[in-house]
Amino acid sequence: MDKKNLTIGVVLLLAALASMYFSAKNASQHTPPPPAVQPPAAPVATGDGNVTPAPAAMPAYADTAARPTTPEITALVTDKAEGTVDHLVNSFVELRLTNHGGGISEVALRKFAETLDVDGKPAEQRVTLNRPRINPVLAFVGLPGLDEQTAFEVVSRSAKEIVYRAVYENRLEVTRRYFLPDGSEPGTDPYQLRHETTFRNLTDQTLPLPRFALSLGTAAPISSTVYGQQVTSGYSDGKDQHFIEHTKLQGGGFLSFIGMGSREPLPSITTPANITWASVSNQFFTTILTPDTPGTTLITRRVPLPAFADAPNRPASGLSTETVFDVQPLPPHGEVRLGMDLYVGPKEYRRLANGDIFKADQDKVMNFGFFRFFSQILLTLMTWVHGWMYSLSPAWAWGWAIVITTLILKIVFLPLTLAASRSAKRMQKIQPEMQALREKFKDNPQKMQQATMELFKRHRVNPMGGCIPILVTIPFFFGFFVMLRSAAELRFESFLWASDLASPDTVARIFGLPLNIMPLLMGATMIIQMRLTPMPSADNAQAKIFKLMPWIFTLFCYNFSCALALYSAVNGIFTIGQQLVINRMKDPVEPAPAAAPETKSGRPVKNVTPRKKR
Structure with a gap:
């Protein structure tokens, strides 16, 4: 190792350490700007020749992430704003659904303790995903009249299924169905539920549906010592997987420290892509949305969170993810159904690598990166030994x-x-x-x-x-x-x-x-x-x-x-x-004898040393 390479290696190591330090230190907060206002619709001529005002067009999805304004604090939803809460439960998860938007307010993982007690044993409280949060999971985002501010009614309920319904201005009926298996049925996993949203046109006219997004919820770090690289959003485009680390929205880092980067945080990152599945994850748990029809855009937002008790002066934040969908206009009295699978549970490679259930490479959510091949081999071997x-x-x-x-x-x-x-x-x-x-x-x-x-x-x-x-x-x-x-x-x-x-x-x-x-x-x-x-x-x-x-x-x-x-x-x-x-150990290989010196003619010199007398 020469001095030049040694110096370069030390400098790179120090730069990496400094980057992690300043990335974790530079945390700030933001709120998405208010949705854009939709202009009023033009009048429509009826069959009798009279001109009547057309019904107001449904408000289109406002892609505010692409046009961020000054970051502000995002308001977190409290339990008081949940409305009526319903439950779907199996041995592994408890879904807590709200009639506000017909989404999932939070998910309790019944096999995973939240903390350890004073004796070092798992406590009674269970890990709860999407707490705290800014939106319920699978809630409509940027769609006033059908979002989490709208009260849906329950039209059917059973031990494994619940169906919500809402009607927008007597023109559009929306039903939202949730089915949670117990995991015993072939081709199912207890952490994965089935969801279907159906839009039905109640009018005699073609009804264009606006572009809308569905929330995947909020992922929070599990402790104050977790680096931002372990809180990510991600997606698959059908061929490759891509991940957005929490640090990309924080601002700061080593480059900003030396004057080559920005210290200002990003409110959000918008990624147009063919979304075959999308995810939001922390170190050990993930939410994976796999739609039947691919989404068109992934939006990742930074969400300020309450500080941890052991680090009250250190700002904490997580990530919220949304997937945008485009739906074709509805013909008169026609309907369209948007189906999807939703996994909410642990990042267990052996579970997610089951190709009979997860058929779109959802195991790549583990985000092993460049050393994926070696990580998969070692985790498989370690699981077998366990x-x-x-x-x-x-x-x-x-x-x-x-x-x-x-x-x-x-x-x-x-x-x-x-x-x-x-x-x-x-x-x-x-x-x-x-x-x-x-x-x-x-x-x-x-x-x-x-x-x-x-x-x-x-x-x-x-x-x-x-x-x-x-x-x-x-x-x-x-x-x-x-x-x-x-x-x-x-x-x-x-x-x-x-x-x-x-x-x-x-x-x-x-x-x-x-x-x-x-x-x-x-x-x-x-x-x-x-x-x-x-x-x-x-x-x-x-x-x-x-x-x-x-x-x-x-x-x-x-x-x-x-x-x-x-x-x-x-x-x-x-x-x-x-x-x-x-x-x-002795070296079994003895060094070869040195070559005999050569004369100017190239012939070896003959050894004429007399033998010793015995």
Whole structure:
């Protein structure tokens, strides 16, 4: 590693850390501007020759996101504004529906606790999605007369189904049907409901329907320590998936700090696209809307939220997402039905990857990114190990799954690691000879390079041997990191002293600072590894950087999830034991004898040294 590349690497690392810091720090608030006013309709001639005023045209959807004004505070809906609340319940979810707009005010996930109690056990309160919120889920947005300000009536109700109805100015009848399966029927999932909105023309004239949007609700961060990258909206266009991170609407960040970016937050982002499914998610839970007919636009809004109790001076915010639809005009007494599936539940890859139920790549909502392939392999392997360990240790099954998955990876890559370690030992042995070559050919770089390569060849040293295992394992490390930070399966799962593998394993606070054991153990293993591993000679600057790396890495990962620190610690402990064994092993490959010197004619000089007498 030369000084130039080392400097560039350090600068990029500091820039990334600064960007995350300033992105989290620069939070602000906004409100979408009021909807545009629709001009009055022109008179219409009737069949008897008289001219009568036409009914007022339905107000068109106002795409206010494309024309943001000065950001203001968005008003959150309170429980007092809900109207009549109805419930659809199965063993996994409880839908709380409101007659105001005929939407879903919030969704309680019955299998997931909101918090841990003082004993580190899951509390009674359940995780509730779309709380707080600015709109009910599946409410009409920007459509006065049919939005959440309109009271719908219930026309039918059963244990699994409810139907709402409203009539707009005696011209348009809107019915909204919700069906929640229990998950036992083939091709259904207990977290996914079926919704249908039907528009029926009650007049004798063709009725154009305005462009409208349906809300997916609001996603909020799960804690004050969550970075904005983990709160996202997203969509699929049928081929690729795209995600809008919370930080894109915050403003600020590292570029603004150095004067190259804006500090002002964006009220919203409008994305025209073919929307085959849309989502709004936080770290562990998601809402996915999959319409039968694709939408035309995705609108993502930033929503200010109440501050967390442990960070009262730090502004909090989430994301609200809307999908825009275009519907053809209704013929006289005709109707059109807009059907869709709505998933509201955990981000569980194994569940969402079930192609018999989720047929539009909804598992991509996990947002594993560039390392998706490795994350999917590791999560599948870890889930399989968990199923095997659950019968042996139910309480710590996920912790053991991480440990065993890590050991499996280490064993798979053991041949590469052994080869790299042997190469490093040989490299260390030839350092005196390499130093002698540098002194001998210091004025002739070409000769020095040629002599060095001959030295490597004679001692069976691969100069790239130490890099190959690192290059191979880095994708798996980042795949593990991305997977562990968003796997809902790990939330509130305990292991050893940690009560939640998805959070830092804080055991105490000293002067207000958290004491996290697992990252400290990880850092200790890195320091021991560095002392045991043979390293080629380096100048003082590089040696100091190498010594600081375990401390920097420990500090960087100190507040990451316990699961990631556990993976790194187990990886380090295995590597320490492996290195101790390698250091005691003799190199089976002896260096080849040096080539005999040659005469000017190119023939080797004959060795005429007399034999010693016995």
